[in-house]
Amino acid sequence: MxxxxxxxxxxxxxxxxxxxxxxxxxxxxxxxxxxxxxxxxxxxxxxxxxxxxxxxxxxxxxxxxxxxxxxxxxxxxxxxxxxxxxxYCSGGSLQSKFEAGPMTVKSVRDVGNGVLLGLDCLHARGMLHRDLKPGNILLDGTGRAKIADFGLVTDRLLLGYGSAAGYSDHLAYEVWHHQPTSTKTDMWAFGMTLYRLLHGKQWYEESPAPRFTISSGGFADSLKWLPHIPKQWRRVLRAMMADDPSRRLGTVGEAQKAFSRLPIDPAWSCTVTAAEVAWTREAKGRRHLVRWQRHSPRKHEWSAWTEPLGAGIKRTVAGSNGVIGSGEAVKQLEAFFAV
Incomplete structure (x- = not known):
């Protein structure tokens, strides 16, 4: 033809x-x-x-x-x-959104639900993706997430497994130890994809590249989280990226059940630069803002305030009351966002 x-x-x-x-x-x-x-x-x-x-x-x-x-x-x-x-998917890939910065937890959950449905279709047919990452998730004109680029997919499986291949930052622990890929390694890559979308390129690249650390074990427990990411999200993503496949969220059904319980409020938007992390949301006629200044590796400070969408008074809500260490800043911010 x-x-x-x-x-x-x-x-x-x-x-x-x-x-x-x-x-x-x-x-x-x-x-x-x-x-x-x-x-x-x-x-x-x-x-x-x-x-x-x-x-x-x-x-x-x-x-x-x-x-x-x-x-x-x-x-x-x-x-x-x-x-x-x-x-043709006119919305492009999620790589551009990853590079632009953190997506909201609601947006990531919406995307994740769509990807899980697509993965379920693949896995039900005995196929693996083996290269799941933001660049291989496209958005159509309505914003629906679609899995793309099946250059590594195979439906010729031996006991449910295919050969080890894929994008190195998204390869599960067992693949680094010469074990074959499976539906559970697709789930590991899905968890990594969600982590990247929640945090954006700047934050993601502040930590050592996963491909240099995954094989040592305990990678999921070493992840560095933006302070506003709820604990429920952290638990689910860690479960998707557990070293031991038998302890991992390994099926679409398990992941969908876990996803259905994840919170999406309050809806903070976040931007990250090398020097500052900032959050904003609107509620009840006011804009809520949080600013975390990262002056140096050891000198941090943060403040939170609200201001009216129209006329009115700015109100200080919380803050570090001066320069503090990075660990203390993260601890205080996590406590603030957990309220």
Whole structure:
């Protein structure tokens, strides 16, 4: 089958190739993953094409509103590239939201519920994703989360397991110790994805890269949390990322049950820079603000106040009453947000 696609601008990168906006004669505006032969020999290219066709067939099996729909796979007119034609998601990936800063707990729970439904569809068909991360979760025009980029998915499983592969910061403890992937390693990656979305790029990168520490064990207990993240969220994410797979939240059903109990109020919005963390929310005609100044690793201070949305008086609510250490600042802020 030859391509009748009109290829447009590049809009992203997938595991095997670049993604472009395109127009398809049947489906209209679509996204197309272009997999080029490049310097690959013809014999190897023929084998790779067969593998990529398998990838597209796997995607076609997993039709679900929380999975990016693949329409078809075709060769270009010269035979040196494959085009995987798929649903276009105009909201882009969650990578951009991660880079912009922390998402609200409500937004993360909404996204998480959608991803769990998509994962349930995959796992029910004996398939693994093995590369779950913010960049592989897309939003359609209505804001619905959809799992994308199944370059590592397989439905050829041995005793429920596939081979160890994926994005290194999202690889579970057992994979670093040469154990195969499973639905539980997908769940570990899901937990890491949620953690990243709750905290944003700046906060995430202030800690050592997970790929250097996961294999030592106890990674979930070493996570550094923004003070406003509720304890219930912390417990659930730690359970998703437990070292021992037998103690991990390992099924979609278990995760959905845990998710249904997670609080989403009060709805704090948060921004993080190297020097400051700030929170804001609105309630009962007033804007509530918290500012945590990180002057240096050992010198911190914070303050909280409210101000009217219209005319009125600013009111001081709480604060550190001067410079304190980082540990004490975190302790005080956690107590403030827990009230």
């Amino acid at each position: 030859r391509s009748g696609l009109v290829i447009g601008a590049k809009i992203g990168n997938g595991h095997f190739g670049d993604v472009h906006l395109a127009t398809d004669q049947v489906h209209g505006q679509v996204a197309v993953k272009i997999i080029a032969q490049g310097g690959t020999s013809q014999a190897d290219w023929d084998l790779e094409k067969a593998d990529f066709l398998k990838e597209a067939q796997n995607l076609a099996k997993a039709t679900h509103r929380n999975i990016v729909q693949v329409h078809h796979l075709v060769e270009n007119d010269t035979g040196d590239a494959l085009h995987i034609c798929m649903e």
